[in-house]
Amino acid sequence: MKSTVISILVASALIAGAFMFATRSPEIATVENVYVGHGTQFIDITAKGKYLPHLTAAKADMPTVLRMQTNGTFDCTAALTIPAVGYRSMLPPSGVTEIEIPPQKSGTTLRGVCAMGMYNFEVQFN
Template identity: 30%
Template sequence: MGISQIITLVVAILLIGFILWWFFGKHTETVGIANVGQGSQEADIVVKGGYSPSTIVLKQGVPAKVNFDMQDSTACLSHVVFEQLGVDKDLTKQKVTTVDIPTDKKGTYNFACGMDMFHGKVIVK
């Protein structure tokens, strides 16, 4: 076995390990809580290589807005989709894009990028 074959084998094993970690590894999830004041609440999510925080907790019954601060030029992250709410927003049109979230009942609203590769959720408690 030559040196080039050994290098190819090592690179292949490392690549397989990375793919397994990416799809099946346990990744930490960041949780944010909305700022409540003056009869409404707002939460900010930074879009940069994913969503940070990836989970937002809102208070039930208080009108809510979630602001997506676009800091990434990746095509996949150019849209945010709330399928349950029928929302598909283009995040490239402005630096911060706001999505109104209904808070009349408890529940979880999942969101994802346009290609459904990056995910997050809004929890109304």
């Protein structure tokens, strides 16, 4: 009887764990990609096939530098547009492109999109 209860508990925990794992979006930053140093925050975003992470949580009201990383990027994610700051440029196939973003108000979402609007990323400032 006792062992039945234990196996039901173990099974439930496994199912719950598998469910949480399956529903967790891989698009959202699972690694830290925001660094603060010398009064500026740096945000790393990789462009290759898509933008990763898709969603970044950043601090409002401080100078920000987006560091766009490319590495053998020959798809259209290299043709980057950030309409809110008037940015429109081709990223090099490989390298790091720094884009200065002025301090953003809390609640602002900055969106970067590829030239054809197929892929995008968002930075939410709070």
